Amino acid sequence: MSIADARDRIDDLFDRDVTLVLVVLGAIYLAYILAGVAFGYSLRGQLNSIANLTFFIGVFGMLALALNLHWGYTGLFNIGVVGFMGIGIYVTAIVSKPPVAEGGAAQVGGLGLPLGVGVIAGVLAAGFFGLVVALPTLRLRADYFAIVTVAFSEIVRFTLMSRTFQTFTVPDTIDVGVAGLQLFSFDPAADTIGLGGGGGLILNYPDPLEAFLRLVFLWDPYLGLIDFVRRNIISNNPKPVIDGLAYGLVLFIVVGLFYSLLVRTGQSPFGRVLKAIREDEDVANALGKNTARFKLTGFVLGSALMGLGGILWYASRGSITPPSFRPNITFFIWIALIIGGAGSNTGSFLGGAVFAGVLYEGPRYVKNLVQTVFDFGDAPRNFGEAVAAFGSLDPVPFVVYTLDNISQLRLVIMGVVLIWLMHNRPEGMLGHRKETAASVDLSRPSDDDPAGRPAAADGGETE
Amino acid sequence: MSISETYGRYRRALGEEPLAVVVLLVALWMAWTLATGLMTGGIQVSSLASQVWDGLLRGLIIGLAGIGLSMTYSILNFANFAHGDYLTSGAFAGFATSYLIAGFGESSIGSLLLLGAGTSVTGAVIGVGVTTSPLAVIGGAVVAGAGTIALALAIDRFVYRPIRDESGIVLLITSIGVAFALRYLIQFVFGARTIGTTLAGSVPQVEVVELLNNQLIEYTARETAVIQGTFRVTAHDITLIAVAGGLMLGVHLLLQRTKLGKAMRAMSDNEDLARITGIPTERVVRTTWILGAGLTGVAGYMFVLWKGTLGFNDGWLLLLLVFAAVILGGIGSIYGAIGGGIVIGLTASVSVIWIPASFSRAAAFVVMIVILLFKPEGIFSGRTTA
Numbered sequence: 001m002s003i004a005d006a007r008d009r010i011d012d013l014f015d016r017d018v019t020l021v022l023v024v025l026g027a028i029y030l031a032y033i034l035a036g037v038a039f040g041y042s043l044r045g046q047l048n049s050i051a052n053l054t055f056f057i058g059v060f061g062m063l064a065l066a067l068n069l070h071w072g073y074t075g076l077f078n079i080g081v082v083g084f085m086g087i088g089i090y091v092t093a094i095v096s097k098p099p100v101a102e103g104g105a106a107q108v109g110g111l112g113l114p115l116g117v118g119v120i121a122g123v124l125a126a127g128f129f130g131l132v133v134a135l136p137t138l139r140l141r142a143d144y145f146a147i148v149t150v151a152f153s154e155i156v157r158f159t160l161m162s163r164t165f166q167t168f169t170v171p172d173t174i175d176v177g178v179a180g181l182q183l184f185s186f187d188p189a190a191d192t193i194g195l196g197g198g199g200g201l202i203l204n205y206p207d208p209l210e211a212f213l214r215l216v217f218l219w220d221p222y223l224g225l226i227d228f229v230r231r232n233i234i235s236n237n238p239k240p241v242i243d244g245l246a247y248g249l250v251l252f253i254v255v256g257l258f259y260s261l262l263v264r265t266g267q268s269p270f271g272r273v274l275k276a277i278r279e280d281e282d283v284a285n286a287l288g289k290n291t292a293r294f295k296l297t298g299f300v301l302g303s304a305l306m307g308l309g310g311i312l313w314y315a316s317r318g319s320i321t322p323p324s325f326r327p328n329i330t331f332f333i334w335i336a337l338i339i340g341g342a343g344s345n346t347g348s349f350l351g352g353a354v355f356a357g358v359l360y361e362g363p364r365y366v367k368n369l370v371q372t373v374f375d376f377g378d379a380p381r382n383f384g385e386a387v388a389a390f391g392s393l394d395p396v397p398f399v400v401y402t403l404d405n406i407s408q409l410r411l412v413i414m415g416v417v418l419i420w421l422m423h424n425r426p427e428g429m430l431g432h433r434k435e436t437a438a439s440v441d442l443s444r445p446s447d448d449d450p451a452g453r454p455a456a457a458d459g460g461e462t463e
Numbered sequence: 464m465s466i467s468e469t470y471g472r473y474r475r476a477l478g479e480e481p482l483a484v485v486v487l488l489v490a491l492w493m494a495w496t497l498a499t500g501l502m503t504g505g506i507q508v509s510s511l512a513s514q515v516w517d518g519l520l521r522g523l524i525i526g527l528a529g530i531g532l533s534m535t536y537s538i539l540n541f542a543n544f545a546h547g548d549y550l551t552s553g554a555f556a557g558f559a560t561s562y563l564i565a566g567f568g569e570s571s572i573g574s575l576l577l578l579g580a581g582t583s584v585t586g587a588v589i590g591v592g593v594t595t596s597p598l599a600v601i602g603g604a605v606v607a608g609a610g611t612i613a614l615a616l617a618i619d620r621f622v623y624r625p626i627r628d629e630s631g632i633v634l635l636i637t638s639i640g641v642a643f644a645l646r647y648l649i650q651f652v653f654g655a656r657t658i659g660t661t662l663a664g665s666v667p668q669v670e671v672v673e674l675l676n677n678q679l680i681e682y683t684a685r686e687t688a689v690i691q692g693t694f695r696v697t698a699h700d701i702t703l704i705a706v707a708g709g710l711m712l713g714v715h716l717l718l719q720r721t722k723l724g725k726a727m728r729a730m731s732d733n734e735d736l737a738r739i740t741g742i743p744t745e746r747v748v749r750t751t752w753i754l755g756a757g758l759t760g761v762a763g764y765m766f767v768l769w770k771g772t773l774g775f776n777d778g779w780l781l782l783l784l785v786f787a788a789v790i791l792g793g794i795g796s797i798y799g800a801i802g803g804g805i806v807i808g809l810t811a812s813v814s815v816i817w818i819p820a821s822f823s824r825a826a827a828f829v830v831m832i833v834i835l836l837f838k839p840e841g842i843f844s845g846r847t848t849a
Contacts, residue, residue: 136482136832136836137832137835137836141839142631142632143635144790144835144839146542146635147542147786147790147835148832148835150783151783151787151828151832154783154824154825154828155825155828155829158822158824158825159825161821162819162821162822163819163821164821164822327779328643331639334636338636382577382580382654383580383651383653383654384573384574384576387573388573408647408650408651408655409647409651411643411646411647412644412647412648412651414640415639415641415642415643415644416640417640418636418637418639418640418643419637419640419641422626422633422636422637423622423625423626423637426633
C-alpha cells in the first residue's frame with residue numbers, strides 16, 4: 001500500500017467521523033429547537049435552552065474523552081472520576097477566590113491569585129492525586145482497582161464535607177527559616193482558607209468567561225457583540241444569554257483540544273503502548289516496555305483532564321457544595337463512554353453528546369412537552385395517591401406523578417439503558433472501531449473489496 | 464541466625480517496603496495515643512466500650528451482608544455493585560410489612576405500605592419495635608429476606624444470566640446499572656425523605672455503666688471520674704446479635720453438612736470442571752443467590768431496626784464497607800466476610816478516637832486499601848466458602 005493510499009484512507013475516515021459528529025449534533029440540536037418551538041419559547045428562551053444543551057454536551061463529551069484515556073486506551077477501570085473533578089474545582093476555588101471573605105462569617109477566603117493560575121493549580125492537583133491513587137494500586141486487579149477508585153472519590157467527598165478542613169486562619173506573616181536563621185518572611189494575602197465544609201464555597205472570583213476573553217484579548221470585541229445584539233435582536237439585557245452561548249462555545253473549543261490531544265496521544269508510541277497494555281499487559285511487558293510506568297503516566301494525564309473537566313463544569317456555577325460530587329456523576333460519565341464506545345475518541349464525544357441530549361436533559365423536555373400539550377393540574381404528592389387512582393381506573397395521577405418525579409426516574413432509565421447496552425451492544429456506537437495498538441494496517445484485504453478500502457463510496461453505514 | 468543478619472533483613476525491608484513502615488508507625492502512634500488517653504482520662508473507658516459495642520453490632524450487619532457478596536463474588540466471579548441496593552430493597556420491603564402489621568387499622572393500608580408517606584404515621588406512632596410489636600418485627604424480617612431473594616432471582620434471570628459467560632468487568636458495569644435503577648426506583652416509590660422507623664429512646668435498654676465502675680475500681684485506685692459515662696445495651700442490640708449469630712451459624716451448618724458447600728467451592732475454583740463433574744452449576748448459582756440475598760435482606764432489615772432510620776441511600780453507603788469487609792476476609796470465605804465485617808465495623812466506630820468523626824468511614828476504606836496492597840488475597844485466604 002502506498003503512502004498516498006494510506007493518507008487517502010485516513011482522510012476518508014476523518015471525513016466520515018466529521019460527518020457523523022455533525023449529523024448527531026444536528027439531530028440533537030434540531031430536536032431541542034423543535035421542542036422550543038412547541039413550548040412557544042421566545043428567542044431568548046430558545047438561546048438559553050441551546051446554551052444549556054451545549055454546556056452539557058461539552059462537559060460530558062470532555063469527561064468521556066478523559067475517561068476513554070483510562071478505560072478505552074489503558075484498560076484502567078476508574079470509577080472515581082468525580083473525585084478528580086472535585087479536587088480540580090476546589091483547588092481552583094481556593095487559589096483564585098479573593099482573600100477577603102465575602103458572604104458572611106461562614107465563608108472562607110482564598111489566595112486571590114488570577115483565575116488562570118487557579119485552573120492550572122487545579123489541573124495539577126488532580127493529576128497529583130491521580131499519581132497518589134495510582135502509584136500503589138496500579139498492580140491491582142481491575143475490579144479491586146475499581147473499588148479503590150470509588151472509595152477514593154468517597155474519601156474526597158467526606159474530606160470536602162468534613163468540619164476539620166472547613167476553615168483555617170492564615171497567620172499574617174509566615175517566616176521561612178532554617179535552624180533559627182530567618183531566610184525570608186512573607187505576608188500571605190489570605191486571611192482564612194479552607195474547604196468550606198458542608199456549606200461549600202462561594203465562587204466569588206471574576207467571571208471565568210470574562211477572565212478567559214480578557215486573556216485572549218477578545219473582551220472588548222465581545223462587549224461590542226453584546227451591544228450589537230442589544231440594539232438589534234434582544235433589547236432586554238442580552239448579556240446572560242450571550243454569556244451562556246459563549247461559554248458553551250469555549251467548552252466546545254476545549255473539547256476539540258481534548259480530542260486532538262487524545263488522538264495525538266493515541267497515535268504516538270506512548271499511546272500505542274497504552275493500547276498494547278489494554279490488550280495484554282504481559283505481552284507488552286515481555287516486549288520490554290515498563291508497563292507500570294506507562295499506566296501511571298496515562299492515569300495521571302487522564303486524572304488531570306478530569307480535573308479540568310470538573311473545573312469547566314463548576315467554575316461558572318457561583319458556588320460548589322460537596323453533594324455535587326456524589327458517585328452519580330461518575331456513573332453518568334461511564335454511561336456516556338459506553339454509549340459512544342470505549343476505545344474510540346470520536347465515539348466518546350458522541351456518547352457524551354447523546355447522553356447529554358437524550359438521557360440527561362431529554363426527560364425534562366419530554367415532561368415539559370407533555371405538560372404543555374395536556375393540562376393535568378397538580379401532581380399527587382406521593383406514590384400512594386398516584387397509585388390509589390388506579391382503583392377507579394384513572395391512570396392520569398400516576399402519569400402526572402411520574403412526570404413530576406422525572407428527575408429520579410431519569411436515573412432508573414439510565415440504569416436500564418446501561419444494562420441494555422451491556423446485553424446488546426457492549427461496544428457502544430463506535431467501539432467496534434477500537435483503534436489497534438499496531439501502527440501498521442493489520443486488516444486482511446477482503447475478496448469483495450480488493451483494495452482493502454472501507455466500502456464508503458455509497459455513503460457507508462451511518463454508525 | 465545472627466543478630467547482624469536479622470538487622471540486615473530489617474534494613475532491607477525498610478528500603479523495599481516504605482509503605483509497610485508507614486503502616487507500622489501509624490499503628491504504633493495509634494496504640495500510644497490510646498494508651499495515654501486511657502491513662503490520663505482523655506478517653507473514657509465507658510465511651511470506648513460503647514464505641515466497641517457499636518462497632519461490633521455494625522460489623523455483624525456488614526458481615527451478614529458480606530456473606531452474600533462474598534459468595535456471588537467468588538462463584539459468579541464479579542463484584543456486584545447492586546448488592547447495597549438489595550440491602551435497601553430488603554429493608555424497605557421488611558419495614559412496609561412491619562408497618563402494615565404494627566399499624567393495621569390505624570391508617571390506610573396504602574399509606575402504611577408506603578411507610579407513612581403523606582400522613583402523620585411514623586414508626587414511633589404505631590410502635591414498631593421488638594418489644595412493642597414482636598410479630599411485626601418477625602414478619603418484617605421474614606418478608607425482607609424473602610422479598611430480597613425474589614428480587615435477586617428475578618434480576619439474575621433477566622439481567623445476569625444472559626451474560627453469564629462475559630468477563631467480570633462486563634458484569635460489574637451491568638451491576639452498576641442495576642444498582643442505580645433499583646436505588647432510584649425505591650426513591651421514586653418511597654420518596655427521598657429519611658424515614659424514622661423506631662422511636663429513639665423507647666427501646667428497652669440496660670445501663671452497663673455501674674458494672675464497669677465496680678470492676679474497674681477494683682483494678683485501679685483512680686478516682687471514678689475516669690470511668691463516668693453511660694454504656695447502653697438496647698433490646699434491638701440483642702435482637703441483632705441473636706438474628707445475625709443465628710443466621711451465621713445456620714449458613715455454617717448448611718455449608719458444612721450438605722454437599723452445597725463443596726459444590727460451591729468446586730465452582731469458584733473452576734466452573735467448567737465443576738460442570739463436567741456433574742455439578743448442576745445453574746442450580747448452585749441459584750442457591751447462591753437465594754442464600755446471599757436472603758441474608759442481605761435480613762441484614763438490611765436488622766440494620767434499619769437497629770439504627771432507627773431508613774433512607775433510599777442506606778445500602779449504597781454501606782456497600783463500600785461491605786466490600787472492604789469481603790476483601791479483608793478474602794473473597795469467597797464466609798468466615799472471612801464475618802471476621803472482616805467485624806474488623807471494618809470496629810474500625811469505623813473506634814477510629815473516632817484518633818481522627819475526626821467525619822472520616823470514620825474513610826478510615827475503613829483506608830484499612831481496605833492497605834489490605835489490598837499488602838495481602839490482596841485477604842486475611843482468611845485459601846479457606847473459601849466453608
